[in-house]
Amino acid sequence: MDRATVLEQLTEVAADVLGVDPAIVSESSSFKDDLDADSLDLVEVVMALEERFSISVPEDKLDGITTVGEAIDLVIGIAEPAEPAESANPA
Amino acid sequence: MTREARSRVAVVGMGVKSPAGSDLDTFWANLLSGRSFAARITRFDPSDLPVQFAGEVADFDPLAYLDYKEAKRADRVAQLGFAAAADALADAGDLGADPARCGVVAGTGVGGLITQEAQEQILFSKGAARVSPMLVPMMMANATAALIGMKLGWTGPNFCVATACAAGSHGVGEGARLIREGSADVVLAGGSEAAVTPIAIAAFARMGALSGRHEAPELASRPFDVDRDGFVIGEGAAFLVLERWDRAVARGARIYGEVAGYGRNADAYHITAPSPGGVGAAECMRLALVDAGMEPSDIGHVNAHGTSTPLNDAAEAEAMIKVFGHDGPPVTSIKGATGHLIGAAGAVEAVTSFLAMRAGLVPPTANFERSEDELAIDVVHGEPRRLAAAPVVSNSFGFGGHNASLVLAPPNDQA
Numbered sequence: 312m313d314r315a316t317v318l319e320q321l322t323e324v325a326a327d328v329l330g331v332d333p334a335i336v337s338e339s340s341s342f343k344d345d346l347d348a349d350s351l352d353l354v355e356v357v358m359a360l361e362e363r364f365s366i367s368v369p370e371d372k373l374d375g376i377t378t379v380g381e382a383i384d385l386v387i388g389i390a391e392p393a394e395p396a397e398s399a400n401p402a
Numbered sequence: 403m404t405r406e407a408r409s410r411v412a413v414v415g416m417g418v419k420s421p422a423g424s425d426l427d428t429f430w431a432n433l434l435s436g437r438s439f440a441a442r443i444t445r446f447d448p449s450d451l452p453v454q455f456a457g458e459v460a461d462f463d464p465l466a467y468l469d470y471k472e473a474k475r476a477d478r479v480a481q482l483g484f485a486a487a488a489d490a491l492a493d494a495g496d497l498g499a500d501p502a503r504c505g506v507v508a509g510t511g512v513g514g515l516i517t518q519e520a521q522e523q524i525l526f527s528k529g530a531a532r533v534s535p536m537l538v539p540m541m542m543a544n545a546t547a548a549l550i551g552m553k554l555g556w557t558g559p560n561f562c563v564a565t566a567c568a569a570g571s572h573g574v575g576e577g578a579r580l581i582r583e584g585s586a587d588v589v590l591a592g593g594s595e596a597a598v599t600p601i602a603i604a605a606f607a608r609m610g611a612l613s614g615r616h617e618a619p620e621l622a623s624r625p626f627d628v629d630r631d632g633f634v635i636g637e638g639a640a641f642l643v644l645e646r647w648d649r650a651v652a653r654g655a656r657i658y659g660e661v662a663g664y665g666r667n668a669d670a671y672h673i674t675a676p677s678p679g680g681v682g683a684a685e686c687m688r689l690a691l692v693d694a695g696m697e698p699s700d701i702g703h704v705n706a707h708g709t710s711t712p713l714n715d716a717a718e719a720e721a722m723i724k725v726f727g728h729d730g731p732p733v734t735s736i737k738g739a740t741g742h743l744i745g746a747a748g749a750v751e752a753v754t755s756f757l758a759m760r761a762g763l764v765p766p767t768a769n770f771e772r773s774e775d776e777l778a779i780d781v782v783h784g785e786p787r788r789l790a791a792a793p794v795v796s797n798s799f800g801f802g803g804h805n806a807s808l809v810l811a812p813p814n815d816q817a
Binding site (some may be wrong): 312329330347351354355358361362367 | 468471531
């Protein structure tokens with residue numbers, strides 16, 4: 312899953328849920344300051360992304376998400392869990 | 403509080419969203435026409451329901467009143483309510499009031515039922531994790547009052563009344579009390595309802611409360627008529643701007659009239675059936691008359707609850723005979739035209755009463771032809787009745803046995 316795809320989907324969702332102009336949504340957009348989204352909006356946005364990517368985001372993972380980029384990290388992290396770090400020195 | 407000690411309550415603005423029209427002029431013209439606005443439901447496909455017609459508010463665009471996100475976060479009940487309140491406020495002119503002295507009282511029967519029903523579908527089909535975080539603030543019964551207060555920045559008393567079909571009249575009455583007692587200078591008071599939904603229709607139909615006149619929905623709502631067979635559910639909202647009388651006079655406001663009396667009580671008899679002989683309703687009207695300092699003979703006409711159910715209309719007719727005698731004032735029910743707007747009904751009918759006093763006309767009861775012999779009341783029907791402006795009793799009675807009667811008076815400064 313590449314970031315551009317997630318951003319594109321998130322932008323669509325933001326336009327629908329928040330009524331914002333898709334042109335203003337970027338990775339650096341702050342949900343609160345740039346997109347006028349409160350905590351309930353963020354839950355709705357993430358819920359719509361869960362739908363679109365068939366993932367499940369635990370409630371507590373939303374804490375600390377303030378920008379679109381962070382939300383993209385969260386979605387990708389859940390959709391494609393990082394491989395366990397390979398040990399440099401196998402025993 | 404004695405009448406001498408309390409402030410008088412002027413009505414200085416009104417707004418309505420109803421199946422019979424969504425501005426005062428259209429609404430009034432449609433009521434005078436004598437036609438009914440019940441029709442097949444269009445907002446969703448009603449094909450699987452036992453009753454497939456209702457009174458809907460046509461062509462309502464919430465975006466004319468709310469921005470995109472506000473509208474998305476408000477159930478239709480709050481959208482309609484806010485729109486009616488905004489129209490009323492625009493109608494009232496420049497109030498110039500301190501926001502801390504401005505209040506809101508909004509009646510509703512069930513609140514955001516459309517949202518609740520949709521989210522329950524999601525709960526059952528997709529699971530709890532897909533339920534909207536906006537469900538609670540959209541379905542709660544007080545959402546309309548909250549939206550109006552927030553949008554206007556009014557920080558005075560703000561609450562909702564949920565007394566089923568009596569909520570609209572209770573809303574106006576409780577709003578008037580805030581001004582009388584000095585808690586507010588201006589109050590937006592009224593009610594809203596948007597319960598034309600599959601679950602509500604299924605439920606009311608199961609009670610046997612709805613008309614089943616499928617072959618002719620436009621003839622289904624027929625208050626006080628001998629062939630009435632139930633009510634037609636409707637949606638809508640109305641709000642009135644109430645203002646302390648001396649304040650309204652001082653700023654040269656256009657005054658529609660006065661909320662002169664308010665009675666409320668409970669049947670304490672049955673959860674849905676009216677008390678036998680309409681004793682609770684009769685007592686409620688008497689309370690309102692006493693509150694207004696008026697005699698039954700002072701009343702020009704009655705704007706009845708008149709739902710078109712066999713039980714309500716019989717009990718209300720008996721109640722009116724108890725209060726006014728056999729030669730009582732003429733009676734009208736606009737539910738023939740609009741259907742039954744549940745928690746908005748009393749507010750829409752209060753607006754109607756002021757329009758009637760202003761025009762010197764009582765609108766006809768749509769579809770009424772004749773009542774059973776024992777219900778010997780003078781039901782205005784066919785044509786509007788010309789009548790000099792005189793105080794109106796407007797009734798609302800709700801499931802649960804909640805009764806509310808308003809005495810609404812023309813703008814007579816000697817009152």
